[in-house]
Amino acid sequence: MRMIEGGHGFAGDPRAVGGVGGHIGAPHSVVGQRVVRHDARDKVQAATAYAGDWAMPGMLHGVVVRSPYPSARIRGIDTTKAAAMRGVACVLTARDVPRNTLMTDVPGQTTTVGPLRAKLHVLAEDRVRHQGEPVALVAAETLEQARDAADAVEVDYEPRPGVFDAEQALAPDAPKVHDEGNLLAHWRIARGDVDAAFAGAAVVVEGEYRTQFVDSAYLEPETGVAWIDSDGVITIRLSTQVIEHFRDVADVLDVPQNRVRVIGAYLGGGFGGKEDVTVEVYLGLLAVKTGRPVKMVWTRQESLLARAKRHPYRLRYRTAAAKTGEILAQDVELLGDSGAYAYLSALVLLYSTVTACGPYRVPAARVQARVAYTNNPPTSAMRGFGAMQTVFGYESQMDRVARALGLPPADVRKANALRRGDTLPVGQVIETHCALPELIDRAWAGLGAPTPPRAPHAKVGRGLACNLQPYGRIVWLHDWASAWVGFEMDGSLVVRCGCPDVGGGQASSLCQIAAEVLGVPIDRISVHIADSALTPLAGTTTASRQLYMSGNATLKASGELREQILGVAAKLLETSVADVDLAGGEVRAADGRTMPLRQVLAACARMGVPRSHLAVYHAPAGEPVDLTKGSGKIFPDYTFGCHAVELEVDTETGRVRLLKHVAAHDVGRAINPMSVEGQIEGGAVQGLGYAMMEEVVLEDGINLTTSFASYLIPTTVDVPDVEAIVLESGEGLGPFGARGIGEPPIGPPAAAVANAIEDATGARVTRLPMTPERVARALRLLT
Amino acid sequence: MTTRLLINGRARDVDVEPHRTLLEVLRDTLGIFDAKEGCNEGVCGACTVLLDGRPVSSCLVLAVATRGKPITTVRGLERDGDLHPLQDAFLRHGAVQCGFCTPGMLLTAYAFVEAHPHPDRAAIREALEGNLCRCTGYTKIVDAVEDYARNRCG
Amino acid sequence: MxxxxxxxxxxxxxxxxxxxxxxxxxxxxxxxxxxxxxxxxxxxxxxxxxxVNDLPLDEIRVDAGRVRLGALVRHSTLAASAVVARECPLLTEAAALIGNVRVRSLGTVGGSLAHADPAAELPLAMVALDARFELRSARGSRTVEVRDFFSGYLTTVLRPDELLTSVDAPPTRGAGTAVEEFSRRPGDFALVAVAAIVTIDRQGRVENARVAIGGIDGVPRRIPAVENALRGEPPATDRIARAAELARAEVTPQSDALASGEYRTLLAGVLTKRALARAVSRAMAVPA
The missing domain is CATH 3.30.43.10 (Uridine Diphospho-n-acetylenolpyruvylglucosamine Reductase, domain 2)
Incomplete structure (x- = not known):
């Protein structure tokens, strides 16, 4: 247990809030309630202005010219014909970009880490390395004119041999994607005597697993509008998880960072795909070049073609276990496909490395992880971020160990579950409660009575899978977030925070936290988010970090503000600060006297006491170290979960029908249980899409799935109701003991489904997605 | 050509080029952003509007071809500025996350319950099969529609 | 655009x-x-x-012993038609499987047939039903049998100046009919689809069977080998299964991003069996 900076935290009774100055605010009146989100009200009325719901007078339309080849040399680009076409305002190529290099390692961070450094060209210079790579930009009066002109840009390509598979990319004679070679990153963990453990094992289980490229597939494609504001500031309003890309735009445009402003609209989904730069740099270039507002909306095809995907992995596991089911050692080899550019691949791979052995005590472990460049589309952040692929490996292995030993899979997992004080293979000590046994029991029990098969050719089976997912960014990044909370004279409250809202209720949760601490009805709060010029910066809405980071910053700011206001109130009421409270929008004294908040606020103004507070929350920080030597803390903390599924396999076709899905997570504290359930249900279904149907199909680097008719995501009839079980240990590092829950629920479904298929049929599927055809192969219906 | 569009009970005479989809005219000509563009090929359902009371993909309808036929967007569900009970059910059940699918989802569900007043969960799932949602996992959306249908009939 | x-x-x-x-x-x-x-x-x-949406071509009627559908009949109308459900329930079942609710709101019988997607439901059903197409042009009109209408992947014998105005098919009263469709995701075009129409004679044997398969070749087509194997036989489960196996030998489907040819072949057998089984059980339920 650690105390959050600023004095908020928990001791003993998890319902007790240790407020600033020792004030006890329990029981919570707003936190923990199923609050209707302010943004949901706007959204059911279509009142929310998404990035695309924005138009400006004189606005141009921007289009990206993309490479049709996965690997080619550019001999020349002729833009004269395109530039002369009707309505065309400008055509830009690499030569027109002031600084054509974009850093893509850890978006939004102010601390850089050497091994993670990555960059690419804003527009291709002499080479293209993947299909869809941006080569030129066009802006025109209408979208049609822009598209026509884009078609008319003449690029002289000389196709070159490419490499389309990570294994082949590491062969000595493979075509080099980048001059420095195709091995992009390599992480290793070595802990304990692995070979001795295998020698003494009762059972050794070996398995090789493959996962696929998948797409974030948010319903809102990448979109934004840029303009030069009246003060000359380049202003870009877009759908992004990271408003701090204003710095990248400024660097590319070669202007001071304070001359670029990024406004983050409420997103139509992010899931990691809007963590890297998308349209903002292009919009900045076009707006500066033309001096006019420019809109850019990527088509669905473009988004599916060119946006970074989740890394496909080959995972090789050897697991040693004792007769009791105790895991003795794991020997893991991971190989990921980075596609043509690095983006966040090194960091994604690090997440995989750290989580490779799962939420279990593993006394001896050897993890070797590599990621290679290919001429496939780039891969980068996506919900789960490298801690997802590994679940399919380690949880398939756990079931096979149980099966080999004739033990119930749930029991084997419970016996090996991490406990507080245990050490992960990477050397990090688990400092908070790990509720895995309880999560397993509750998820499994949640399946209820077995469903009988519907037909003679149908078989029903059940499976479960657990996971651990870090929340908050790696400690090497020295992460921080800030928030400002202030009263207006009438007692209404304003929260300002640079946090983008991807749809998970990020902004609404901040309101709940402020409402709780300051005793203000939630409908008396306005929240301003995600404006790099006007809201205090709060970092990225990624890594399951915003409730944790911005939540803590808001809690801290609210707590400090509360002290300021109560100090004045106590003076006015001639009592001690300990005997006054803020509730129901007024000041209440222990002796029953009340005072309208506006009276206190007026006094604050008179006395020169601020009615607002800006707070910064700093996450635990550490320096990069050699993982092979054991590193200690890598992530601030982890969220644990267990999913159980029941399904029916059609043994004639391999079709799997999902019947039941129970998803249990220890979220520490549910600030808004409705939002928490929403994260769990939605994450589970994305995980089921990964398990069952989603796959970016590539043929020598050419994407065959660039439409929603061929890139399949789950519909209502593909998935069952998800029953979310929310455990609240109060053990998280976030406000009121909350843990991050954005990413964790996407992890377990694939392994749970694979385990259930084996339970039903005896056949093991080791490759994702588990399409009917792959299941049919596992059932030996096909040769 | 000048075309009379009937949007949420109001006639709008709009100069429409024949090759404009209803989605383009709503968003780019009229500034009505109620329908969203998610795929432009009729798969995702984010651009759903009701045409003659039936759900259609506004990205797959030429605006000129809708002349004189009633078009309902999500704002057309509201009565005197109050939320429609279905919108309210979406709020109470937490059926909204990013909200990009929400207008289309509401209209499809509304038209379905009008035609099938007593649906079970399986029927609701069948009815919403063509409206993709990437955030919610659908459980709370089905909860909301089920609750609305039940209360609607008392 | x-x-x-x-x-x-x-x-x-x-x-x-x-x-x-x-x-x-x-x-x-x-x-x-x-x-x-x-x-x-x-x-x-x-x-x-x-x-053509203003043309008066949206009528469903029974005419000279055939069920006639105007080219502008919407899929949703077809799926809800009591006449069609009574006379040609195969079309009711096929229409309900088309796309999603928005496609069914606007999509038309004529449009689907003229588009001629080999994995679409209505072309398959029309092949099974032995439908006839009425094609009109300023030069006159002609009637084309379904076996002559589809000429290849997304192509038909419609000439540039011709309009498909209606399609008609014999009612299937007394027969059992069924469509089995297998797609990666419901509402999507089928990897393979099979339609079956079976009549049972007074002795309880298969009098006639018509089986059509889609999603395999450029056009949906009948599988005479399966039909012939059943004719005159008692419709026992094992006989249906054996006849359906013949379907696998009759197809050589291609591979694509969604499924391999080998898997489509597997599906051809399974779906034929299931479609026949359902059609037979419905035929047996028809009062003599």
Whole structure:
């Protein structure tokens, strides 16, 4: 247990809030309630202005010219014909970009880490390395004119041999994607005597697993509008998880960072795909070049073609276990496909490395992880971020160990579950409660009575899978977030925070936290988010970090503000600060006297006491170290979960029908249980899409799935109701003991489904997605 | 050509080029952003509007071809500025996350319950099969529609 | 979308005159569920679009012993039609499987058939039903049998100046019918689909069986080997299964991003068996 900076935290009774100055605010009146989100009200009325719901007078339309080849040399680009076409305002190529290099390692961070450094060209210079790579930009009066002109840009390509598979990319004679070679990153963990453990094992289980490229597939494609504001500031309003890309735009445009402003609209989904730069740099270039507002909306095809995907992995596991089911050692080899550019691949791979052995005590472990460049589309952040692929490996292995030993899979997992004080293979000590046994029991029990098969050719089976997912960014990044909370004279409250809202209720949760601490009805709060010029910066809405980071910053700011206001109130009421409270929008004294908040606020103004507070929350920080030597803390903390599924396999076709899905997570504290359930249900279904149907199909680097008719995501009839079980240990590092829950629920479904298929049929599927055809192969219906 | 569009009970005479989809005219000509563009090929359902009371993909309808036929967007569900009970059910059940699918989802569900007043969960799932949602996992959306249908009939 | 000229004629003759004038430069717009995506992606760039939605071609009626569907009958109307459910329930079942609710709202029988996607439901059903197509042009009209109508992947014998105005099929009263479709995701085009129509004679043997398969070749087609194997046989489960196995030998499907040819072959056998089994059980339930 650690105390959050600023004095908020928990001791003993998890319902007790240790407020600033020792004030006890329990029981919570707003936190923990199923609050209707302010943004949901706007959204059911279509009142929310998404990035695309924005138009400006004189606005141009921007289009990206993309490479049709996965690997080619550019001999020349002729833009004269395109530039002369009707309505065309400008055509830009690499030569027109002031600084054509974009850093893509850890978006939004102010601390850089050497091994993670990555960059690419804003527009291709002499080479293209993947299909869809941006080569030129066009802006025109209408979208049609822009598209026509884009078609008319003449690029002289000389196709070159490419490499389309990570294994082949590491062969000595493979075509080099980048001059420095195709091995992009390599992480290793070595802990304990692995070979001795295998020698003494009762059972050794070996398995090789493959996962696929998948797409974030948010319903809102990448979109934004840029303009030069009246003060000359380049202003870009877009759908992004990271408003701090204003710095990248400024660097590319070669202007001071304070001359670029990024406004983050409420997103139509992010899931990691809007963590890297998308349209903002292009919009900045076009707006500066033309001096006019420019809109850019990527088509669905473009988004599916060119946006970074989740890394496909080959995972090789050897697991040693004792007769009791105790895991003795794991020997893991991971190989990921980075596609043509690095983006966040090194960091994604690090997440995989750290989580490779799962939420279990593993006394001896050897993890070797590599990621290679290919001429496939780039891969980068996506919900789960490298801690997802590994679940399919380690949880398939756990079931096979149980099966080999004739033990119930749930029991084997419970016996090996991490406990507080245990050490992960990477050397990090688990400092908070790990509720895995309880999560397993509750998820499994949640399946209820077995469903009988519907037909003679149908078989029903059940499976479960657990996971651990870090929340908050790696400690090497020295992460921080800030928030400002202030009263207006009438007692209404304003929260300002640079946090983008991807749809998970990020902004609404901040309101709940402020409402709780300051005793203000939630409908008396306005929240301003995600404006790099006007809201205090709060970092990225990624890594399951915003409730944790911005939540803590808001809690801290609210707590400090509360002290300021109560100090004045106590003076006015001639009592001690300990005997006054803020509730129901007024000041209440222990002796029953009340005072309208506006009276206190007026006094604050008179006395020169601020009615607002800006707070910064700093996450635990550490320096990069050699993982092979054991590193200690890598992530601030982890969220644990267990999913159980029941399904029916059609043994004639391999079709799997999902019947039941129970998803249990220890979220520490549910600030808004409705939002928490929403994260769990939605994450589970994305995980089921990964398990069952989603796959970016590539043929020598050419994407065959660039439409929603061929890139399949789950519909209502593909998935069952998800029953979310929310455990609240109060053990998280976030406000009121909350843990991050954005990413964790996407992890377990694939392994749970694979385990259930084996339970039903005896056949093991080791490759994702588990399409009917792959299941049919596992059932030996096909040769 | 000048075309009379009937949007949420109001006639709008709009100069429409024949090759404009209803989605383009709503968003780019009229500034009505109620329908969203998610795929432009009729798969995702984010651009759903009701045409003659039936759900259609506004990205797959030429605006000129809708002349004189009633078009309902999500704002057309509201009565005197109050939320429609279905919108309210979406709020109470937490059926909204990013909200990009929400207008289309509401209209499809509304038209379905009008035609099938007593649906079970399986029927609701069948009815919403063509409206993709990437955030919610659908459980709370089905909860909301089920609750609305039940209360609607008392 | 590229600009084009547009007309919405009020009469069939007017429409045919426009098609006669603009021929290959024109596209007929019915429900638009196949055409407009092509326009959106500039995969079709017609100079002229003839919107036929105002034409009086949306009638369903029983006429001279055949069920006649106007080309503008919407999928949703077809799925809900009591006449069709009584006379040709195969079409009711097929219509309900088409796309999603929005496609069924606007999509038309004529549009689907003229688009001729080999994995679509209505072309398959029409092949099983031995339907006939009425094609009209300013030059006159002609009737084309279904076996002659589809000429290849997304192509038919429709000439540029012709309009498909109606399709008719014999009722299947007394028969059992079924469609089995297998797609990666419901509502999507089928990897393989099979339609079966079975009649049982007084001795309880298969009098006649018609089996059509889609999603395999460029056009949906009948599988005579399966039909012949069943005719005159008692419709026992094992016999149906054995006959259905013949379907696998009759197909050589291609592979694509969604499934391999080998898997489609597997499905051809399984779906044929299931379609026949359901059609037989429905035929047995028909009162003699």
């Amino acid at each position: 590229q600009p084009f000229e547009y007309a919405a004629p009020a009469s069939v003759d007017e429409a045919l005159a426009l098609l006669a004038r603009h021929g290959a430069d024109a596209k007929v717009l019915a429900g638009g569920q196949s055409l407009v995506p092509l326009l959106n992606y500039r995969l079709a760039r017609p100079r002229f679009v003839v919107d």
